[in-house]
Structure formats: structure tokens, C-alpha cells
Amino acid sequence: MRRETVHAWLLLTPALALLVAFTHWPAVATLWDSLSSTPRGARPAHWVGLANFAALMDDPVFFQALWNNFIYAIATIPVSVVLALAMALAVNRAIPGRAALRMAFFLPTMLPMIAIANIWLFFYTPDYGLLDQVLGALGFGRHNWLGDPALALPSLIAVAVWKEAGFFMIFYLAALQSLPPVLREAGALEGASDWYYLRRVTLPLLMPTTLFVLVNAVVNAFRLVDHVVVMTHGGPDNATNLLLYYIYETGFRFMDTATAAALTVVLLVILGALAGFQFGVLGRRVYYR
Amino acid sequence: MKTNWVLTAASWLLGFLWVMPLLYALWAAIHPSEYATHLSLLAPWTGHNFAVAWAAAPFPRYLLNTFILVTLVLVAQFVLCTPAAYAFARMRFPGREVVFAIVLLQLMVMPDVLLVANYTSLAHLGLVDSILGIALPYLGSAFGIFLLRQTFRQVPQELDDAARLEGSGLLAIIWRVYVPLARPTYVAYGLVSVSYHWNNFLWPLIVTNSVSTRPLTVGLSVFASTDQGVDWSVISAATLMTSAPLLLAFLLFQRQFVQSFMRAGIR
Numbered sequence: 001m002r003r004e005t006v007h008a009w010l011l012l013t014p015a016l017a018l019l020v021a022f023t024h025w026p027a028v029a030t031l032w033d034s035l036s037s038t039p040r041g042a043r044p045a046h047w048v049g050l051a052n053f054a055a056l057m058d059d060p061v062f063f064q065a066l067w068n069n070f071i072y073a074i075a076t077i078p079v080s081v082v083l084a085l086a087m088a089l090a091v092n093r094a095i096p097g098r099a100a101l102r103m104a105f106f107l108p109t110m111l112p113m114i115a116i117a118n119i120w121l122f123f124y125t126p127d128y129g130l131l132d133q134v135l136g137a138l139g140f141g142r143h144n145w146l147g148d149p150a151l152a153l154p155s156l157i158a159v160a161v162w163k164e165a166g167f168f169m170i171f172y173l174a175a176l177q178s179l180p181p182v183l184r185e186a187g188a189l190e191g192a193s194d195w196y197y198l199r200r201v202t203l204p205l206l207m208p209t210t211l212f213v214l215v216n217a218v219v220n221a222f223r224l225v226d227h228v229v230v231m232t233h234g235g236p237d238n239a240t241n242l243l244l245y246y247i248y249e250t251g252f253r254f255m256d257t258a259t260a261a262a263l264t265v266v267l268l269v270i271l272g273a274l275a276g277f278q279f280g281v282l283g284r285r286v287y288y289r
Numbered sequence: 290m291k292t293n294w295v296l297t298a299a300s301w302l303l304g305f306l307w308v309m310p311l312l313y314a315l316w317a318a319i320h321p322s323e324y325a326t327h328l329s330l331l332a333p334w335t336g337h338n339f340a341v342a343w344a345a346a347p348f349p350r351y352l353l354n355t356f357i358l359v360t361l362v363l364v365a366q367f368v369l370c371t372p373a374a375y376a377f378a379r380m381r382f383p384g385r386e387v388v389f390a391i392v393l394l395q396l397m398v399m400p401d402v403l404l405v406a407n408y409t410s411l412a413h414l415g416l417v418d419s420i421l422g423i424a425l426p427y428l429g430s431a432f433g434i435f436l437l438r439q440t441f442r443q444v445p446q447e448l449d450d451a452a453r454l455e456g457s458g459l460l461a462i463i464w465r466v467y468v469p470l471a472r473p474t475y476v477a478y479g480l481v482s483v484s485y486h487w488n489n490f491l492w493p494l495i496v497t498n499s500v501s502t503r504p505l506t507v508g509l510s511v512f513a514s515t516d517q518g519v520d521w522s523v524i525s526a527a528t529l530m531t532s533a534p535l536l537l538a539f540l541l542f543q544r545q546f547v548q549s550f551m552r553a554g555i556r
Contacts, residue, residue: 011372019429026406112488
């Protein structure tokens with residue numbers, strides 16, 4: 001073997017070994033576990049084929065979690081991305097108190113999701129929480145924001161949007177500031193209105209940023225369930241059960257590792273499909289610059 | 290201009306809505322409990338809630354655990370990812386592209402998702418309920434390797450060649466040529482890594498079950514969920530207290546933080 005090859009592998013091996021041990025190996029192990037039974041006491045795991053997946057097909061909670069996660073993603077992603085763009089446009093202009101405003105938008109991003117969950121738990125408290133107090137003053141009645149199956153998921157969505165919009169704003173802000181000012185001047189010379197300029201020049205030029213932000217938002221929609229753990233435990237009646245939370249519950253509360261593995265495989269397939277989409281749409285240019 | 294005033298007012302309204310939950314928590318934390326849900330200009334200020342929270346749970350220990358955790362992760366990530374990034378950026382060997390693609394898979398399938406299998410591995414290693422156990426899945430970081438590789442590729446090849454002519458070994462070249470030139474990337478990656486692991490919750494929740502290993506996030510959730518008689522003032526104080534070091538760091542290094550996230554994100 002060439003010397004350079006040997007050296008390259010020596011440099012790579014420590015990082016690669018850990019990476020494979022805690023990402024690729026567990027992914028393969030999960031696939032294997034999903035095809036085996038849960039070991040119980042003296043009975044070790046044995047091959048059961050697709051039985052775990054067949055059991056999932058009969059599990060209404062699984063479908064509920066899948067559906068909830070879909071609703072959660074489909075609501076959180078566009079709202080936080082559009083808000084992020086609006087925030088970036090707002091603080092990109094010469095506006096009084098720009099620094100304070102930018103900080104107001106960005107602060108929630110710096111907080112742990114668990115701290116955010118505590119703050120919002122208080123905010124959502126029926127009757128006494130600020131939200132119900134304000135709505136009460138305006139003549140609306142009390143709401144059990146996290147206890148009502150119809151309101152619980154939207155309430156969690158609002159928390160996620162609150163945390164994420166400021167984070168995505170940063171990327172839009174960076175992109176806006178890298179746009180050549182000549183374009184704006186040319187637009188002004190042509191008599192383009194602000195709205196026309198935004199729609200026909202700014203937004204198309206922000207497309208790569210939008211794609212990047214979208215991919216991040218999608219991954220986060222499946223990865224971050226800290227607020228579910230703290231605020232609702234997936235309830236009421238599984239109304240806020242998301243896929244990763246259900247995996248956590250199945251694997252560590254019910255100790256059913258085989259079902260948890262099958263659920264994880266479903267999540268991996270979803271993430272894999274999204275990765276394929278990312279490579280397909282964003283192309284090699286973005287990754288292999 | 291009229292439209293600009295409307296836009297400015299709308300921006301401020303949104304900004305106000307955005308800080309309101311935080312201000313509400315701050316209000317509850319610095320006033321006596323009876324004012325937590327009762328906004329009044331006459332409410333007296335107090336540090337009592339912070340004192341109660343600080344005394345009610347081993348927060349100093351949690352803080353120390355989090356500090357050890359983020360330091361361990363950060364140092365190990367730097368040490369492990371730097372040589373790997375150099376190999377991908379500047380060395381030629383068969384299978385480089387394939388191995389790099391395998392590494393990049395982790396950007397999409399993060400250890401956060403593989404809870405059960407990783408917990409099993411940790412149990413085999415006897416590292417359950419240890420700070421090293423929390424850190425281990427994150428040490429080989431595809432994100433870090435990717436970010437450093439991009440930076441290393443922009444270092445002029447001539448500097449590398451010159452150091453080689455002077456007889457420097459591989460590690461010396463990396464240490465003396467590449468690492469100093471990539472300092473902004475290290476700062477950016479460091480800030481992203483520290484804030485990620487300071488805030489991480491679900492995995493540490495699963496791995497830890499004792500005071501001596503719990504990071505702040507898990508400690509806070511244990512504190513808030515055990516019966517505190519739902520004293521929101523104390524919980525708010527504890528919540529702000531656990532986020533304070535990171536928030537303070539953010540306020541001090543605001544510019545670097547924002548630039549780091551931009552640098553880390555635009556790829």
C-alpha cells in the first residue's frame with residue numbers, strides 16, 4: 001500500500017471508528033433488532049421476520065404518532081420559515097432598535113428546549129397563565145391548552161415555531177447581506193416597487209437558503225421532542241405523541257426494544273427519503289463545494 | 290414614508306410577541322409567588338425564588354456536569370475531526386469519496402434518533418450513567434469533519450508544500466499550518482457544539498440517573514417535575530438560572546455567535 005494511503009487511514013480511523021460505532025452500527029443493529037423478538041428474562045431474542053412491523057400495522061398509536069408528526073412538520077416548517085424570512089427582512093432594514101429586535105428574535109434559539117418547555121408550560125396554564133389572562137381580558141373563556149386534544153398539538157407547534165424561527169432568520173439574514181446592493185439600485189432605477197423587487201429579485205436569489213433551511217426544519221421536526229417529554233408526555237390521549245417520543249416511550253418505558261427498533265426503522269426510512277430528496281434537489285454543488 | 294411606519298410597527302409587534310413568554314418567566318422569577326400570575330406595577334422585587342431553587346436541587350453539581358460534558362465533547366471533537374478533515378481535504382487514497390459519503394450520512398441520521406441501539410452499546414461498555422457515556426455518540430462528528438474539510442481545502446497548497454520541504458511531519462503540518470489558519474472555523478464550530486450539548490436533553494435523560502452525572506437540562510426537568518407544589522416563581526427562577534450562563538455568553542459574544550451560526554450553516 002502507498003504511504004499516503006496508510007497515513008490517511010491513520011488520520012481517519014479514530015474519528016471514523018467512533019462515528020461508525022454510534023451511527024452506522026446502531027442503524028444496522030436496529031434493523032436486525034426490528035426483525036427479532038424482545039429478549040425477556042431467560043429467553044433470548046429470536047428471529048421473527050416482519051412480525052414486529054405487522055404488529056405496528058395493528059397499532060393505532062403508531063399511526064396516530066405518524067399522523068401527528070406529519071401535522072407537526074407540515075405546520076411547523078412553513079410557518080417558521082416564512083416568519084424567519086419576515087424577521088430577516090425586518091432587521092435587514094434600517095429600523096430603529098434593530099439590534100434589540102434581532103436579539104428578541106434570536107434569544108429563544110439559545111435556550112434549551114427543556115427550559116422553553118417550562119416557560120411555555122407556565123404561559124399556557126389554564127386561567128392563571130398569561131395567555132388565558134390576556135384572552136380572558138379580551139372576553140374569551142378559559143382554555144385547557146395542553147389538556148384539550150384539539151389544542152394540545154397546535155400548542156406544541158407554537159412552541160417549536162417560537163424556538164426555530166429565530167434560528168432560521170440568521171441564515172436568511174446572512175444571505176440577504178450577501179446580495180449585491182447594485183441589484184437594489186437597478187431595481188429602483190427601473191421603478192420597481194418594494195413588493196415587486198422582493199417577489200422577483202430577492203426571493204429567487206434566496207432559494208438556496210430556503211432549501212437549506214427547509215431541510216434543517218424537516219430534520220428538526222423529527223428529531224426534537226424534548227418539549228413533548230416535559231409538557232404533555234404525548235397526551236392527552238396520544239394527541240401529541242410524535243414518532244421519536246413514541247420510540248422513547250416504547251423502548252425505555254415499556255422496555256419493548258423490538259417494537260422500538262421497528263419504529264426506529266420507520267423513522268430512518270423517513271429520514272433516508274428526506275436525505276435522498278436533499279441530495280437530489282440541492283445537488284452535489286451544495287455538499288461538495 | 291407611510292408604508293415603512295407600518296412595517297416598523299409590525300416588526301416591533303412581532304418582536305414584542307417573541308420576547309413576551311421570556312419576560313413573563315422573568316417577571317415570575319423576580320417577584321414573590323403571589324404576584325406570579327398577577328401583574329402589578331407595585332409588586333416588590335425579590336431574589337428569594339432564585340435562592341429557593343438554588344438550595345432545593347444540586348444545581349452547582351449539575352452545572353459542573355454540564356461544564357465537563359461540553360468541554361469533553363468539544364476537545365474530543367477537535368482532536369478527532371481535525372486529522373480526519375485533513376485526510377479528506379488534502380490526501381489521496383482509494384475510496385476517499387465513498388468513505389466521505391458514508392461520513393456525511395450522519396448529517397441526516399444523527400445519534401439522537403438511534404436511542405435504543407446506542408443505549409444497548411453503552412450498557413455493554415458499562416458506561417451507562419456516566420458523563421463519558423453521554424458524550425461518546427457525538428465525538429465522531431460528521432458536521433465537524435465536513436466543516437473543517439471545507440476550510441482546509443481553502444488553505445493554499447504552497448504553504449503545505451513549503452512546510453513539507455522544511456521536513457515537517459504530517460501532524461506538525463496540520464498543527465502549525467492548517468489549525469492556525471482555520472481558527473474562525475474552530476470558533477464557529479465550537480460555539481455551535483457547546484450550545485448544542487449544553488441544550489441537549491433526551492439522550493442525557495436516558496443515559497443518566499444520578500446527581501453526579503446529570504447535566505443541567507436533565508436536572509432542571511427532574512427539579513420541575515418532582516413535586517415542588519407547582520411554584521411557578523421558583524420553577525421560572527430555576528429555568529432562567531440554568532439558561533443564564535449560555536445566554537450571558539451569547540450577550541457577550543453576540544457578534545461571534547451570529548457569525549458562527551451563519552458560517553456553520555452556509556455550506
